[in-house]
Amino acid sequence: MTYDPIPTVDALMALLADCADVWDTPDRSGDPVDILDHGRQVAAVLAERHPEDEELQVAGLVHDIGHHLVPGDEAGHGAHAATAVEGLLGPRVARLVALHIPAKRYLAAADPHLAPPPGYETEEDVLGEARQLMAQTGGSVTLTTEPIEAVGAAQAVYAEVWVPMDRHRERAERTAQLAAYRVDDTLLSHAPRDAVAMHCRPAARGQEIASEVVDGPRSLVRRQAANRLPTAQAVLHTLVGTARRRRRTT
Known part of the structure; x- marks a missing residue:
């Protein structure tokens, strides 16, 4: 030290x-x-x-x-x-x-539906702790590889960055692998009408979340930033x- x-x-x-x-x-x-x-x-x-x-x-x-x-x-x-x-x-x-x-997983809502694509699965220790926390509140954690299934009953659709700060050189590869998981109007159309879209920012518009969602009526992104x-x-x-x-x- x-x-x-x-x-x-x-x-x-x-x-x-x-x-x-x-x-x-x-x-x-x-x-x-x-x-x-x-x-x-x-x-x-x-x-x-x-x-x-x-x-x-x-x-x-x-x-x-x-x-x-x-x-x-x-x-x-x-x-x-x-x-x-x-x-x-x-x-x-x-x-x-x-x-x-x-x-960070502790902040997840009860009964979260996680949709990691192949190769981006949630770490077992993180998943185990999330399940323990959800069990204490009567919730659960559901895993799926299908983004449409994940948002089907969601109250909030939370986009996460595709390219962490320490993985900048992997941008092209990650963008290609994660394209189907972009939070855009098409994906949100499969969520309940009162579902909101969130992102902690900074957001890479056009990657993990579309501008139409960030600036749209269901977005809480600006309120989060405020x-x-x-x-x-x-x-x-x-x-x-x-x-x-x-x-x-x-």
Whole structure:
């Protein structure tokens, strides 16, 4: 480990500010979104879905700082971030950060229908945790390779990026393999009339989601994006307020 645990809220704020110009890949070969902006996006979605869970929102804000702490360590970035924040933010936040891919699955709605194409199947550990969480709430997880079947009873159709930031060089291959899974008006026509379309952004229009959907009447994409600034402000307010309360009691 080549970094020290983050000792204070001020130090965390300084680290987040530094992330405003840091990408998850040293050569910036992924999408042009820095770590701070990505953290704000995640925190915004978490605030919308879990408004009372401040620890979860904070975990979303800081979950990728490991890329800045140890550049180039894609496999270990979650563990690095968790180690750095545990003393300041607590063990639950650290665990969510360390396991933020399963934590993302935690946000899935009850009875999700997952439609991974061949070669893109959900990891067994993630799937196992999702099934456990759904069982606790009386739900279930359904797997299918047919996108039309997946949206048939959906209340929300959530598009995911086809080309992660660390897979930029696979763009052409992935686009060809995933074309049938594009969320467009044709796919949405097979969903219930009140189903909505979502995307955490940044969205690659014409790839995982069509412009006609992003800009259409069933889209919540812009509303999701609008939550970023107030959510980031709320998280910062909470962190600063906590620090002030601690200082008054010491």
